[in-house]
Amino acid sequence: DAKTTQPNSMESNEEEPVHLPCNHSTISGTDYIHWYRQLPSQGPEYVIHGLTSNVNNRMASLAIAEDRKSSTLILHRATLRDAAVYYCILRDNNAGNMLTFGGGTRLMVKP
Amino acid sequence: DAGITQSPRHKVTETGTPVTLRCHQTENHRYMYWYRQDPGHGLRLIHYSYGVKDTDKGEVSDGYSVSRSKTEDFLLTLESATSSQTSVYFCAIRDIQDGYTFGSGTRLTVV
Numbered sequence: 001d002a003k004t005t006q007p008n009s010m011e012s013n014e015e016e017p018v019h020l021p022c023n024h025s026t027i028s029g030t031d032y033i034h035w036y037r038q039l040p041s042q043g044p045e046y047v048i049h050g051l052t053s054n055v056n057n058r059m060a061s062l063a064i065a066e067d068r069k070s071s072t073l074i075l076h077r078a079t080l081r082d083a084a085v086y087y088c089i090l091r092d093n094n095a096g097n098m099l100t101f102g103g104g105t106r107l108m109v110k111p
Numbered sequence: 112d113a114g115i116t117q118s119p120r121h122k123v124t125e126t127g128t129p130v131t132l133r134c135h136q137t138e139n140h141r142y143m144y145w146y147r148q149d150p151g152h153g154l155r156l157i158h159y160s161y162g163v164k165d166t167d168k169g170e171v172s173d174g175y176s177v178s179r180s181k182t183e184d185f186l187l188t189l190e191s192a193t194s195s196q197t198s199v200y201f202c203a204i205r206d207i208q209d210g211y212t213f214g215s216g217t218r219l220t221v222v
Contacts, residue, residue: 100156
């Protein structure tokens with residue numbers, strides 16, 4: 001299984017942009033890059049996903065490197081409610097479409 | 112968002128007793144998943160289903176069985192609960208837009 005590497009934790013100030021990095025140097029051509037976040041005592045929540053092109057939605061933006069070996073989740077304006085563990089996951093289309101979670105990045109947002 | 116509910120939300124059971132957790136979805140999605148999450152860890156896949164009566168093992172399937180007799184229900188059974196199965200269990204579905212929706216979780220304590 002292709003794996004991802006993320007920093008264990010990051011800090012941000014409220015109302016500032018946050019860039020959460022993810023390395024996935026062994027990504028294959030069929031792997032989609034997914035991002036989920038988990039708030040305390042809740043199940044994971046879908047944030048965004050993409051294959052090759054950068055993606056935007058109401059929650060965040062996903063910037064994917066041209067070689068696809070890394071990606072960055074961008075929260076444009078962090079709020080206190082964005083404090084969570086963020087998981088970068090590669091989803092293999094050919095393996096039951098399952099998500100394989102790593103350790104994630106714990107994002108702390110300071111007021 | 113797909114409607115997905117887990118029951119029960121909390122359960123305490125004794126070692127050696129059978130336990131069944133239920134995951135129910137309302138929108139006929141094909142893929143359903145059971146994960147467990149232990150303190151300080153990401154989610155680990157137990158079993159998944161890709162259709163009625165079609166299931167397969169995940170990373171940590173020992174001691175667990177599943178059944179899917181209807182599209183909307185995916186049951187996880189611990190045949191003989193052990194203390195090592197104390198965990199928070201999450202069910203997930205893969206929706207049409209290719210995102211995954213997770214339930215709120217079942218906190219299981221085996222004493």
